[in-house]
Amino acid sequence: MSNAHDVTLLADEDLMPLMRQGDAAAFEVIYERHATAAFSLAYRMTGRRGAAEDVVQEAFLSLWRSGARYDHTRGSVRTWVLAVVHHRAIDVLRRGLKHDSRRASDEGLEERFESGDRTDVQAVRREEAAEVRSALAALPDEQSRAIELAYFGGFSHSEIATMLETPIGTVKGRIRLGLEKLRGELGNFGEVSA
Numbered sequence: 189m190s191n192a193h194d195v196t197l198l199a200d201e202d203l204m205p206l207m208r209q210g211d212a213a214a215f216e217v218i219y220e221r222h223a224t225a226a227f228s229l230a231y232r233m234t235g236r237r238g239a240a241e242d243v244v245q246e247a248f249l250s251l252w253r254s255g256a257r258y259d260h261t262r263g264s265v266r267t268w269v270l271a272v273v274h275h276r277a278i279d280v281l282r283r284g285l286k287h288d289s290r291r292a293s294d295e296g297l298e299e300r301f302e303s304g305d306r307t308d309v310q311a312v313r314r315e316e317a318a319e320v321r322s323a324l325a326a327l328p329d330e331q332s333r334a335i336e337l338a339y340f341g342g343f344s345h346s347e348i349a350t351m352l353e354t355p356i357g358t359v360k361g362r363i364r365l366g367l368e369k370l371r372g373e374l375g376n377f378g379e380v381s382a
Contacts, residue, residue, distance in 0.1 A: 195211070195213045195217050196217055200264065200265035203217055203218055204258045207252070221266075222270075223248070226244045226247060226270065227240055230277050232342055233278070233336065233340040239280055243273060243280055247269070250276070267350050267351050274337060274351065278336060281336075319373075319374060320374060323369075323370050323374055324336070326369075326373070327366050327370070330352075330362050331362045332366065333352065334363045335367065338363055
């Protein structure tokens with residue numbers, strides 16, 4: 189295994205072979221370099237600190253276990269890390285969607301929210317958010333993934349193209365088609381901004 193002082197001087201791409209060999213110091217350096225960006229993405233996507241922390245923990249555990257899957261010809265280590273975080277966050281959001289819909293059907297909405305938390309505006313917002321989540325979940329995976337990266341992740345089209353290993357024109361097309369479908373589904377909630 190490597191000396192911790194030596195690994196801090198290595199580039200991410202040079203750390204990956206060490207990580208594949210089980211070098212904990214190399215993994216620690218990768219974590220230190222990318223955990224803040226990973227948390228930021230997870231938080232923007234989930235909207236909750238605890239969920240974002242869980243996503244990052246799951247993602248880095250997965251990275252430790254699958255370090256051998258990194259391929260430098262397909263992008264940077266940072267892109268790879270953020271792609272794994274993105275996929276984990278989507279999984280969390282989808283699990284939450286299924287859980288929320290089960291809860292809403294098992295319990296009445298009156299039982300689900302305390303009366304002090306319910307105002308007309310909050311009730312409408314919750315209903316609209318549920319409709320948006322449902323419409324987004326109904327999109328094809330490649331369209332919802334591109335939209336989630338753009339709108340929840342705050343990534344540019346070129347960053348998304350790199351993360352998804354897809355041409356930028358395809359990314360723009362997926363976002364455009366997905367937004368058109370969302371507009372059709374959500375017409376009564378107003379315009380979805382492009």
